[in-house]
Amino acid sequence: xxxxxxxxxxxxTALPPSSVELTPTMVISTALATMxxxxxxxxxxxxxxxxxxxxxxxxxxxxxxxxxxVTDWAGPxxxxxxxxxxxxxxxxxxxxxxxxxxxxxxxxxxxxxxxRGRVSLGDHAxxxxxxxxPAGRAx
Amino acid sequence: xxxxxxIHEELRELAAKQVALGEVRGVPAADPVNVPMIRHWLAAxxxxxxxxxxxxxxxxxxxxxxxxxxxxTGARGRSPVDDMMTALDAGGYTGVVATNCEQTYxxxxxxxxxxxxxxxxxxxxxxxxxxxxxxxxxxxxxxxYVEDDEPVAEMLFRVxxxxxxxxxxxxxxxxxxxxxxxxxxPLRPATNQDxxxxxxxxxxxxxxIQSCADCGELRHPPGPLCxxxxxxxxxxxxxxxxxxxxxxxxxHHPPVPGREAPFVVGVVELPEGVRIVGNxxxxxxxxxxxxxxxxxxxxxxDDRLVLPMWTPGEA
Numbered sequence: 541x542x543x544x545x546x547x548x549x550x551x552x553t554a555l556p557p558s559s560v561e562l563t564p565t566m567v568i569s570t571a572l573a574t575m576x577x578x579x580x581x582x583x584x585x586x587x588x589x590x591x592x593x594x595x596x597x598x599x600x601x602x603x604x605x606x607x608x609x610v611t612d613w614a615g616p617x618x619x620x621x622x623x624x625x626x627x628x629x630x631x632x633x634x635x636x637x638x639x640x641x642x643x644x645x646x647x648x649x650x651x652x653x654x655x656r657g658r659v660s661l662g663d664h665a666x667x668x669x670x671x672x673x674p675a676g677r678a679x
Numbered sequence: 680x681x682x683x684x685x686i687h688e689e690l691r692e693l694a695a696k697q698v699a700l701g702e703v704r705g706v707p708a709a710d711p712v713n714v715p716m717i718r719h720w721l722a723a724x725x726x727x728x729x730x731x732x733x734x735x736x737x738x739x740x741x742x743x744x745x746x747x748x749x750x751x752t753g754a755r756g757r758s759p760v761d762d763m764m765t766a767l768d769a770g771g772y773t774g775v776v777a778t779n780c781e782q783t784y785x786x787x788x789x790x791x792x793x794x795x796x797x798x799x800x801x802x803x804x805x806x807x808x809x810x811x812x813x814x815x816x817x818x819x820x821x822x823x824y825v826e827d828d829e830p831v832a833e834m835l836f837r838v839x840x841x842x843x844x845x846x847x848x849x850x851x852x853x854x855x856x857x858x859x860x861x862x863x864x865p866l867r868p869a870t871n872q873d874x875x876x877x878x879x880x881x882x883x884x885x886x887x888i889q890s891c892a893d894c895g896e897l898r899h900p901p902g903p904l905c906x907x908x909x910x911x912x913x914x915x916x917x918x919x920x921x922x923x924x925x926x927x928x929x930x931h932h933p934p935v936p937g938r939e940a941p942f943v944v945g946v947v948e949l950p951e952g953v954r955i956v957g958n959x960x961x962x963x964x965x966x967x968x969x970x971x972x973x974x975x976x977x978x979x980x981d982d983r984l985v986l987p988m989w990t991p992g993e994a
Contacts, residue, residue, distance in 0.1 A: 573719045627779065
């Protein structure tokens with residue numbers, strides 16, 4: 541995996557779109573890997589009894605997937621400084637979470653990427669990720 | 680002072696008290712930052728970034744994971760948020776949905792470091808009308824420290840605590856001649872012994888208004904007692920299905936499952952003398968005006984639910 545350098549990225553740079561299949565295994569394994577045992581993230585019958593369509597992603601996972609989307613593009617030497625997310629519709633098992641992103645600011649190797657994660661019901665998570673990239677060599 | 684005013688006053692007073700508590704330290708994480716939990720997290724997320732395991736660093740978005748209680752009970756001190764949530768539940772604001780999560784990472788934490796979370800309750804705003812019901816927005820901040828009191832990550836977290844406008848009822852499985860192919864509409868109306876007649880009516884294309892079996896007074900939404908003579912005997916009458924728009928809002932945000940914003944939510948005055956809430960459809964939003972004549976239309980939302988909505992009608 542190669543890391544982008546600050547010279548290769550500028551305001552307006554688009555991230556390649558990417559998507560995650562939200563299988564029940566994905567929803568449950570990420571909930572447990574984030575130590576979140578709330579039943580709506582692993583118990584389908586209970587989630588439905590509470591009015592949800594199915595089990596759904598927990599927020600700690602949404603944060604993790606937003607981070608992964610940006611570092612998959614930026615590379616391992618990128619340093620994430622923050623993730624701000626506005627939460628929208630639930631991401632249910634059986635759906636697909638599709639990410640798109642654009643670099644919206646660029647100052648001395650510190651970048652802000654606007655990220656949007658959508659599912660079939662609409663925006664699941666919208667927000668920004670800030671990161672720094674190594675300077676690299678010009679030319 | 681009404682009961683609602685009292686609840687609001689109590690919530691405001693408690694919020695001020697919780698804010699005044701300042702930052703409240705939790706107990707240190709059960710485990711220090713460790714490779715097995717990082718490896719498990721990376722695998723579950725499908726994150727192939729090698730930097731974490733190569734350099735013994737935790738993915739920054741794992742910050743909160745380290746201090747999660749997991750299945751251990753009583754392993755965590757009480758935070759200033761807990762009392763606020765309990766009071767909101769007691770006030771009837773039992774629904775909860777997170778709206779914002781903002782994390783800042785001062786540095787990546789290393790394997791072996793043990794985190795402690797400290798919580799500050801920062802704000803309670805409301806009551807506000809939202810698509811989910813009336814509710815309060817509660818905001819708090821968490822800072823994660825390593826042993827030597829160095830802050831390594833911070834988070835602002837906001838939730839909406841709301842009074843569920845509609846409660847999905849447990850219902851017996853209805854015999855269905857054919858397997859259902861339509862995606863179920865995610866929002867279900869509250870159906871109980873007071874309201875079942877109304878929803879039976881919409882399935883038949885009837886707009887039913889509850890009436891008192893003793894004095895004949897009409898009432899909507901349906902309820903168990905006549906507000907005029909207090910009789911519990913009730914029946915219903917059929918509305919003609921016309922009305923005028925008494926008031927409305929255009930809903931833009933937040934997103935509502937199964938609906939595409941913007942949409943119009945109207946209060947419709949019926950010639951029978953009651954008002955009813957419903958969507959105004961088949962009309963450009965900029966042409967919706969108070970006083971416009973409306974006619975009921977029945978929209979099938981999925982295999983089981985028909986909602987009455989309103990379209991422009993003749994004056």
